[in-house]
Amino acid sequence: xxxxxxxxxxYFLPLTLAVYYLLPDRTGPRNAWLLVASYVFYGWWxxxxxxxxxxxxxxxxxxGTVIARPGAAERSRKAALVLAVASSLGLLVFFKYAGxxxxxxxxxxxxxxxxxxxxxxIVLPVGISFYVFQALSYTVDVYRRExxxxxxxxxxxxxxxxxxxxIAGPIVRYGSVALALRERHCGVSLFASGTVLFMLxxxxxxxxxxxxxxxxxxxxxxxxxxxxxxxxxxxAYALQIYFDFSGYSDMAVGLGRMFGFEFxxxxxAPYRADSIADFWRRWHISLSTFLxxxxxxxxxxxxxxxxxxxxxxxxVMLLGGLWHGANWTFVAWGAYHGILLIAERAAGRAPAWRAxxxxxxxxATFVLVLGSWVWFRAETLADAAAYFTAMAGCGVPxxxxxxxxxxxxxxxxxxxxxxxxGLLLISRRQAHEWSAAVTWxxxxxxxxxxxxxxxAMAAQAFNPFLYFQF
Amino acid sequence: MSTxxxxxxxxxxxxxxxxxxxxxxxxxDLARRVRPxxxxxxTQPPTQANLRATEHAMEEGSAVARAVRPWMLAxxxxxxxxxxxxxxxxxxxxxxxxxxxxYLTARPPAGGSMVNDALAAVRGFRDELDARGIRxxxxxxxxxxxxxxDRTFRGGRPPAGALAPETAAFLSGCRxxxxxxxxxxxxxxxxxxxxxxxxxxxxDSHWTPAGLRIAVGEVARHLRAPAGPSAxxxxxxPVRRTGxxxxxxxxxAIEAAVGAEVVACERVVRAESGAxxxxxxxxxxxxxxxSFLRIYETDEPGGAGFIAHLARALGxxxxxxxxxxxxxxxVRQDLVRRPRLLEGKRVVVWAFVERDLRLAxxxxxxxxxxxxxxxxx
Numbered sequence: 001x002x003x004x005x006x007x008x009x010x011y012f013l014p015l016t017l018a019v020y021y022l023l024p025d026r027t028g029p030r031n032a033w034l035l036v037a038s039y040v041f042y043g044w045w046x047x048x049x050x051x052x053x054x055x056x057x058x059x060x061x062x063x064g065t066v067i068a069r070p071g072a073a074e075r076s077r078k079a080a081l082v083l084a085v086a087s088s089l090g091l092l093v094f095f096k097y098a099g100x101x102x103x104x105x106x107x108x109x110x111x112x113x114x115x116x117x118x119x120x121x122i123v124l125p126v127g128i129s130f131y132v133f134q135a136l137s138y139t140v141d142v143y144r145r146e147x148x149x150x151x152x153x154x155x156x157x158x159x160x161x162x163x164x165x166x167i168a169g170p171i172v173r174y175g176s177v178a179l180a181l182r183e184r185h186c187g188v189s190l191f192a193s194g195t196v197l198f199m200l201x202x203x204x205x206x207x208x209x210x211x212x213x214x215x216x217x218x219x220x221x222x223x224x225x226x227x228x229x230x231x232x233x234x235x236a237y238a239l240q241i242y243f244d245f246s247g248y249s250d251m252a253v254g255l256g257r258m259f260g261f262e263f264x265x266x267x268x269a270p271y272r273a274d275s276i277a278d279f280w281r282r283w284h285i286s287l288s289t290f291l292x293x294x295x296x297x298x299x300x301x302x303x304x305x306x307x308x309x310x311x312x313x314x315x316v317m318l319l320g321g322l323w324h325g326a327n328w329t330f331v332a333w334g335a336y337h338g339i340l341l342i343a344e345r346a347a348g349r350a351p352a353w354r355a356x357x358x359x360x361x362x363x364a365t366f367v368l369v370l371g372s373w374v375w376f377r378a379e380t381l382a383d384a385a386a387y388f389t390a391m392a393g394c395g396v397p398x399x400x401x402x403x404x405x406x407x408x409x410x411x412x413x414x415x416x417x418x419x420x421x422g423l424l425l426i427s428r429r430q431a432h433e434w435s436a437a438v439t440w441x442x443x444x445x446x447x448x449x450x451x452x453x454x455x456a457m458a459a460q461a462f463n464p465f466l467y468f469q470f
Numbered sequence: 471m472s473t474x475x476x477x478x479x480x481x482x483x484x485x486x487x488x489x490x491x492x493x494x495x496x497x498x499d500l501a502r503r504v505r506p507x508x509x510x511x512x513t514q515p516p517t518q519a520n521l522r523a524t525e526h527a528m529e530e531g532s533a534v535a536r537a538v539r540p541w542m543l544a545x546x547x548x549x550x551x552x553x554x555x556x557x558x559x560x561x562x563x564x565x566x567x568x569x570x571x572x573y574l575t576a577r578p579p580a581g582g583s584m585v586n587d588a589l590a591a592v593r594g595f596r597d598e599l600d601a602r603g604i605r606x607x608x609x610x611x612x613x614x615x616x617x618x619x620d621r622t623f624r625g626g627r628p629p630a631g632a633l634a635p636e637t638a639a640f641l642s643g644c645r646x647x648x649x650x651x652x653x654x655x656x657x658x659x660x661x662x663x664x665x666x667x668x669x670x671x672x673x674d675s676h677w678t679p680a681g682l683r684i685a686v687g688e689v690a691r692h693l694r695a696p697a698g699p700s701a702x703x704x705x706x707x708p709v710r711r712t713g714x715x716x717x718x719x720x721x722x723a724i725e726a727a728v729g730a731e732v733v734a735c736e737r738v739v740r741a742e743s744g745a746x747x748x749x750x751x752x753x754x755x756x757x758x759x760x761s762f763l764r765i766y767e768t769d770e771p772g773g774a775g776f777i778a779h780l781a782r783a784l785g786x787x788x789x790x791x792x793x794x795x796x797x798x799x800x801v802r803q804d805l806v807r808r809p810r811l812l813e814g815k816r817v818v819v820w821a822f823v824e825r826d827l828r829l830a831x832x833x834x835x836x837x838x839x840x841x842x843x844x845x846x847x
Contacts, residue, residue: 413552
C-alpha cells in the first residue's frame with residue numbers, strides 16, 4: 001500500500017487509527033493491533049511477502065532471545081549473533097542480489113567461453129532492505145547490551161513491521177523505540193503535530209515530487225538530450241528524489257507521532273551542505289548513521305591511520321551504494337561518493353576551500369551531488385556515461401526532435417513545482433521542526449495544501465515512491 | 471499543559487477528511503443501490519490481482535474523486551498548461567499526444583524495439599497476400615509530433631519534420647524487403663515547406679482533410695490511379711469537432727475552454743446521382759487500418775475520410791476494414807476472421823500510425839490467413 005493512495009488515506013488509515021484509539025490505553029493490545037494492521041499494509045503488495053518478513057522477524061527474535069538469556073556464555077551469544085546476522089543477510093542477498101550475481105557470473109563465464117547458469121527470476125519484496133537492517137540493529141544492539149531484549153515476540157514483530165516506516169524508512173533502531181513499545185501515550189498535541197507533518201509530507205510527494213519527476217523521466221529517458229535538457233533533467237531528479245524521499249519520511253514520522261512514536265529525523269536540508277561529508281550528515285540520516293555504527297566503526301573507523309580510514313570509507317560507500325540496488329550504477333554511485341569523501345579527508349581542512357564564501361561551497365557541493373545522481377538515476381553505466389557526455393555539451397547535435405524533448409522537460413507544469421521546490425530548499429524552515437508545535441497558521445497551511453494534494457492525487461496516475469525499489 | 475486550539479483543529483480537520491470521504495462514497499453507493507467496491511475485499515480471495523483490482527475500483531468508483539478530478543485536471547491544464555499523462559500542450563493552442571512525443575524522443579524500452587517484429591509481421595503478411603495474388607502496400611502514418619515538432623515548443627523552427635529512429639529503420643527495412651511503402655513523412659515535409667495549410671488538427675491527434683488529401687494522393691499515385699474525371703464528386707461538409715486530445719483530458723471545463731474546431735471536410739458523393747459514397751466489398755482494393763481511416767469517414771460528416779477520398783482518386787469504390795487503435799494487429803485479426811474480404815482483391819493498403827512500432831498493445835505477431843481459392847487472372 002502506498003501512503004499517497006486512495007485506499008491508504010481514506011480506508012486503511014482511518015480504520016487503523018479508530019480501532020487503535022478504541023482499544024484500552026495499554027501497549028499490549030495496541031501493539032497487537034498495529035502488528036495486524038502492518039501485516040495487512042505490507043501484504044497488500046503481495047500477501048506472500050509477509051511470510052518473508054515473518055521469517056526475518058523470527059530469526060532475529062530467536063537470536064536476541066539466546067543472546068540476552070541470563071548467564072549465556074559469550075560463545076553462544078556470538079554464535080547466535082552470527083547465525084541471525086548471516087541468515088538475515090542471506091535472505092537479503094538471495095532476494096535482492098541473486099539475479100545480479102548470476103548475470104555477472106555469466107558475463108565472466110562467457111569471457112572464458114563457458115556456458116552460463118540459468119538466471120532466476122526473483123521478485124524483490126518491497127522494503128526488504130529496510131526491515132532487514134532494522135532487524136539486524138536489534139540483534140547487534142542486544143548483543144552489545146545497548147538495547148534491552150524485546151518484551152514479547154508480538155512487540156518485536158510490531159517493531160519490525162510497523163507500517164509507517166517499514167517500506168522506505170527511516171531505519172528505526174530498536175533502542176530508539178524500545179521504551180515506546182513498552183509504554184507510550186499520544187496526546188492531542190503530539191497527534192496534531194503528526195497530522196501536520198503527514199499532511200506536509202503528502203503535499204511534498206504529490207504536488208512537488210510527482211510533477212517534477214516527469215521532467216527527470218523525459219530527460220533521462222531521452223535518446224539524445226542536449227546539454228540544457230540534460231542539466232535540467234538532473235536538477236529535476238535531485239529535487240524529485242529529495243521531495244519524494246523526504247516527503248515519505250515526513251509522512252512516516254508524522255504517522256509515528258499519531259501512534260505515539262518519535263522516529264529519527266531522516267533529512268536535514270541536505271542541499272544546504274557545504275561539503276560531501278556534510279551532505280552525508282544531512283541525507284538519509286538513518287542509513288548513514290546505521291552504516292557508521294554497524295560498519296564503519298567496527299571496521300576501525302578513522303582510528304587506524306589515513307590509509308585504513310580511506311579503505312573503510314571506500315568499503316562503506318560501495319556497500320552503501322549496493323544496498324540501494326543490484327546494479328553497477330549504484331556501485332558507481334557509492335564509489336563516486338567514496339572518492340569524494342576520501343578526497344575531502346585527504347585535503348583536510350583545506351584553506352582554499354574554507355576561504356570560499358559558504359554559498360559558493362554549497363553550490364559546488366550541490367553540483368558534485370548532481371553528478372552522483374546521474375549514476376543513481378541512469379539504468380546502465382553506458383547510459384550514465386552518455387548522460388555525462390550530454391551534460392558536457394558533447395552529445396548528439398540538436399535536431400527537430402530537440403524541440404519536442406524541450407517541450408516535455410520545460411513544461412510549466414514541471415517548472416512551477418521546480419521553482420516552488422527551489423524556494424523551499426532555500427528556506428530555513430524544515431517540516432520536521434516546523435510541525436513540532438502546531439499553531440493556527442501552521443494548521444491552516446498544512447490543511448490547505450493537504451486538500452489540494454488530495455485533489456491532485458485523484459487526478460494523478462499511479463505514483464510509487466522512488467525508495468520503494470530499494 | 472493545555473492543548474493549543476489549533477492542534478484540536480488540525481486533528482479534527484484531518485480526521486474529518488480521511489473519514490468523511492469513505493462515508494460520502496458509501497452513502498452515494500447505497501443511494502444508487504451499488505455495492506461499494508470495498509466489499510470485494512471480503513468476498514474475494516486476497517490475491518495480488520484481486521487486491522489491485524479492488525483498489526483500482528475504489529479509486530475509480532469514488533464519488534468524491536470523480537467529482538473533484540475534472541476540476542483538478544482543469545486547474546492543472548489551464549493554470550499550469552499540464553495535460554497529464556496523455557496530452558502535451560504545445561504553442562498556439564496546439565495539443566499533442568504525449569506518447570507520440572515520447573516515441574519521438576525517448577529511447578526504446580529496455581525490452582528492445584518492436585521494429586524487427588513489425589518487419590517480420592509485414593513480410594509475413596506480404597507473403598500470405600502474394601500467395602493469393604494480392605499486392606501489399608504499407609502506409610505508416612506519421613504522428614502529429616513528427617510532422618509538427620516545431621509547434622510543441624517555442625524554440626522550434628518551422629517548417630521542420632522529425633523522423634524517429636524506429637520509423638526510419640522500419641521504412642528502410644520495408645524497402646530492403648521489396649515491400650511497397652508510402653513515405654508520408656517526406657510528402658508532409660515537402661507540403662509544409664511549400665506552405666500547405668495545416669495537415670493535422672490543432673486539438674486532435676489526427677490529420678486534417680488537407681493532410682488526408684496528400685496521403686490519398688500519394689497512395690493513389692503508387693496505385694497508378696487513372697487520370698481523367700472521376701465517377702465521384704465532392705461537396706463541402708464543414709463539421710465542428712472536439713479533438714480527441716481534448717476529450718482525453720476528461721474535463722468538461724477544459725472542453726468548454728478549448729472549444730471545438732471547425733473542419734472544412736469534403737464529402738464524397740456519386741457525381742451522377744449525388745448519392746453518398748459507399749464501400750464495395752467486391753472491389754479489387756482493400757484498405758485496412760486504424761483511426762486515421764475512421765476520422766471523417768464513419769465520424770461526422772461521414773464519407774469524407776481517407777477511404778472515400780481514395781475511392782474518388784481511384785475512380786471506383788474500395789473495400790475497407792477499420793479497427794480503432796488496432797492498426798498493427800487487431801485489424802489483421804479481423805481480416806483473418808473475415809477472409810472473404812480478400813476475394814477478388816488485387817491490392818491491400820495497410821495504414822497504421824507510426825507509434826505502433828513501439829506501442830502496439832498486441833505487439834506484431836505474424837498471422838496466417840485462412841486459405842482462399844487462388845485468384846484466376
